[in-house]
Amino acid sequence: MADRDDTPKLCPHCQQPTDASANSIAHWVYTCRACRTAKAAAYYLRNRARILEQSDRRYQTHHDEIIAHRRQVRPQQRRAALERYRSYGRKWQQSPAGRAYYQAYLRSPAQHPKVTARRLARYAVSRGQLIRQPCESCGALTAEMHHDSYLEPLTVRWLCPPCHRRVHSS
Numbered sequence: 001m002a003d004r005d006d007t008p009k010l011c012p013h014c015q016q017p018t019d020a021s022a023n024s025i026a027h028w029v030y031t032c033r034a035c036r037t038a039k040a041a042a043y044y045l046r047n048r049a050r051i052l053e054q055s056d057r058r059y060q061t062h063h064d065e066i067i068a069h070r071r072q073v074r075p076q077q078r079r080a081a082l083e084r085y086r087s088y089g090r091k092w093q094q095s096p097a098g099r100a101y102y103q104a105y106l107r108s109p110a111q112h113p114k115v116t117a118r119r120l121a122r123y124a125v126s127r128g129q130l131i132r133q134p135c136e137s138c139g140a141l142t143a144e145m146h147h148d149s150y151l152e153p154l155t156v157r158w159l160c161p162p163c164h165r166r167v168h169s170s
């Protein structure tokens with residue numbers, strides 16, 4: 001029985017212990033990753049003109065196929081990327097830090113019903129869902145929204161600033 005050869009494999013280019021993949025080593029290829037990248041870059045630089053010309057020619061002769069392939073593949077890639085981002089978000093939300101952040105968000109003043117109601121009402125005005133009105137008590141043209149109840153964000157009364165102040169002080 002022959003001993004297993006466990007002497008460290010050296011990269012033939014830099015003579016350092018190699019970090020090639022197990023699969024490469026199984027095929028007696030010991031070039032380390034850094035040397036392989038450097039070799040590929042050097043090859044590209046030496047043959048740049050030819051490589052670019054080749055890819056140009058391929059693009060011209062196979063134009064329709066390439067475009068069809070992109071049309072088919074890009075939406076898939078986009079969907080995959082979106083799904084990846086969403087999974088990052090979910091992972092963050094479920095992490096202790098993410099949950100603490102969300103709890104703080106719920107407790108923050110910005111989530112107060114008053115603030116939320118005003119935000120929703122402003123948004124409804126911007127969408128045309130609520131229409132600006134003159135002051136309901138004196139008819140002044142510049143009126144602001146007043147909520148009788150912040151639990152009904154889209155139920156507002158339009159009041160000019162002085163009338164609005166009177167409503168709040170009475």
Ligand SMILES: [Zn+2]
Pocket residue numbers: 011012013014015016031032033034035036
């Ligand atoms: Zn090397």
Ligand SMILES: [Zn+2]
Pocket residue numbers: 145146147164167168
């Ligand atoms: Zn008010």
Ligand SMILES: [Zn+2]
Pocket residue numbers: 135136137138139140159160161162163164
């Ligand atoms: Zn008024």
